Amino acid sequence: MPDSAAEGQGGLVECRPVGRVVGGRSLVEDDDWGRESAVIRLDGAQFGPEVLFGLEDFSHLEVVFHFDRVAPEKIQTGARHPRGNTEWPLVGIFAQRGKNRPNRLGVSRCRLVKVEGLDIHVTGLDAVAGTPVLDLKPYMAEFGPIGETVQPRWSVELMRDYY
DSSP, X not given: OOSXXXXXXXXXXOOOOSEEEESSOXXXXXSOGGGOEEEEEEOXXXXXXXXXXXXXXXXXXXXXXXXXXXXXXXXXXXXEOGGGOTTSOOEEGGGSOOSOOTTOEEEEEEEEEEEETTEEEEESOOOOTTOEEEEEEEOOGGGSXXXXXXXXXXXXXXXXXXX
């Protein structure tokens, strides 16, 4: 019996980008993402401007994107020290947010500045110019964590200058 619906249907999940990141940073670097401004430009062959009606009523977005610049041979499936820092513990790839993930999927929350046609202007998106965007959603506080969040000290240190 298959372990999942996807496996039962051949094991392949296909995803077509809804758009791409335009502008902003072109080099993959770890920190100072809060200063970055970019545009998520939706694919006009798939969508008309009505797909974004009402989005401007929100202050933030959740963006799912593909780490397309990570070469398949760089994908991590075990444990590693985050950012290669041996002063931080050895942790599994699913216990960190590194880009070298098995499916090379990134999830980011960013500030929505404005919507113009199929262009969504944002700040603080940690995806570089040209990155394929797979999906986006308005951020709603009710979808945030319920209760207090807890995280290890090394992750706080890692994120200190991220935004």
